[in-house]
Amino acid sequence: MNIDKDIKKASTPSSSFYTSKKIFNKTKSVFENSYQYICHESELLENTNIPFYLLENWLDIPLVVTKEKNNIYCLSNVCTHRGNIICNKKNNQKKLVCNYHGRSFNLDGSINHAPGFKETKNFPSKNDSLNKNINLLNWNGLLFVNCGENKLILKGLNEIKSIINWYPFENLSFDKKASKTYKINANWALYCENYLEGFHIGYVHKGLSSDIENQSYETTLLEHGVLQMAKSKHKNDSIGGEGIINGIPSNQIYALYFWLFPNIMLNVYKWGISVNIIEPISKEKTRIKFISLPLNGLKQTHGKNNSIDQIEAEDQKIVLSVQKGIKSKFYNKGRYSATYEKGTHHFHRIISSYL
Numbered sequence: 001m002n003i004d005k006d007i008k009k010a011s012t013p014s015s016s017f018y019t020s021k022k023i024f025n026k027t028k029s030v031f032e033n034s035y036q037y038i039c040h041e042s043e044l045l046e047n048t049n050i051p052f053y054l055l056e057n058w059l060d061i062p063l064v065v066t067k068e069k070n071n072i073y074c075l076s077n078v079c080t081h082r083g084n085i086i087c088n089k090k091n092n093q094k095k096l097v098c099n100y101h102g103r104s105f106n107l108d109g110s111i112n113h114a115p116g117f118k119e120t121k122n123f124p125s126k127n128d129s130l131n132k133n134i135n136l137l138n139w140n141g142l143l144f145v146n147c148g149e150n151k152l153i154l155k156g157l158n159e160i161k162s163i164i165n166w167y168p169f170e171n172l173s174f175d176k177k178a179s180k181t182y183k184i185n186a187n188w189a190l191y192c193e194n195y196l197e198g199f200h201i202g203y204v205h206k207g208l209s210s211d212i213e214n215q216s217y218e219t220t221l222l223e224h225g226v227l228q229m230a231k232s233k234h235k236n237d238s239i240g241g242e243g244i245i246n247g248i249p250s251n252q253i254y255a256l257y258f259w260l261f262p263n264i265m266l267n268v269y270k271w272g273i274s275v276n277i278i279e280p281i282s283k284e285k286t287r288i289k290f291i292s293l294p295l296n297g298l299k300q301t302h303g304k305n306n307s308i309d310q311i312e313a314e315d316q317k318i319v320l321s322v323q324k325g326i327k328s329k330f331y332n333k334g335r336y337s338a339t340y341e342k343g344t345h346h347f348h349r350i351i352s353s354y355l
């Protein structure tokens with residue numbers, strides 16, 4: 001895939017980018033090597049073990065996050081004996097115990113006890129402990145893992161941090177009730193590129209456009225990410241704080257929409273942060289996780305016209321419509337609006353550099 005560097009000359013990816021199984025499989029390594037959001041620190045009390053599958057139903061890498069005293073680990077959740085999955089649900093036990101033949105592990109992954117192995121030679125070796133060479137990153141309380149090598153995304157996170165270093169991250173905590181998961185029958189990239197332009201707001205989100213100043217919508221390209229922001233129409237409807245972003249005081253900004261390559265969105269609002277994770281399942285199936293991290297004492301707002309739910313429904317509807325359209329034999333590719341689609345172009349440039 002080749003996307004011209006100059007947005008004024010470039011064309012969007014051809015539809016095979018969204019429809020070809022071969023290209024979809026190629027993106028596997030992009031995701032394996034990326035940082036994926038796992039959970040918020042506030043979900044981990046002492047001796048908490050949270051099992052999960054990294055990119056469930058696709059990469060399906062079984063992992064478990066553990067917390068022992070003040071240390072947080074991310075371990076392979078596969079027993080080193082014959083490969084059973086060890087931890088099946090969130091628990092508060094001090095050991096991870098395999099229910100197949102009773103082998104147990106400490107919360108740092110080291111092997112604790114292995115019944116029946118007295119006569120086995122050179123046992124245990126370090127291979128009998130759980131693999132903990134999984135990069136775990138605690139970014140202001142948001143935990144990310146990387147099962148591969150690519151550390152480039154760290155640059156994006158560092159850039160984001162420097163833009164909002166005044167933000168009270170320490171006051172965020174996970175709100176399970178306000179969090180939700182959707183599945184849609186569309187390619188993950190269609191969902192991301194829709195997020196990456198505010199061009200459609202006036203057409204698709206009529207409610208939202210009454211809250212933000214459309215003229216002020218601004219897109220900034222980051223190293224492995226994009227920042228979009230808009231000024232608030234109403235004074236008391238801003239993210240507050242004492243930052244200045246692109247010359248605008250943060251108390252005039254309605255929201256900051258950060259996207260992190262390839263599939264993570266961090267939306268900074270007045271009430272807290274919403275993390276959107278766009279997880280490919282197949283080339284036409286995507287899971288969208290909305291994680292709500294409100295600031296102490298606040299709740300995710302559900303306004304009249306601009307509730308997140310409504311905006312989400314509007315976005316999903318349009319993305320599904322595009323999914324149908326790109327399969328038509330009469331569509332192959334389009335051109336970019338050089339004024340409004342810088343973010344989308346940036347995304348296509350980055351992904352094409354990996355494919």
Ligand code: FES
Nearest residue numbers: 079081082098101
């Ligand atoms: S597979 Fe875990 S103890 Fe045998």
Ligand SMILES: [Fe+2]
Nearest residue numbers: 194204205315
């Ligand atoms: Fe939208």
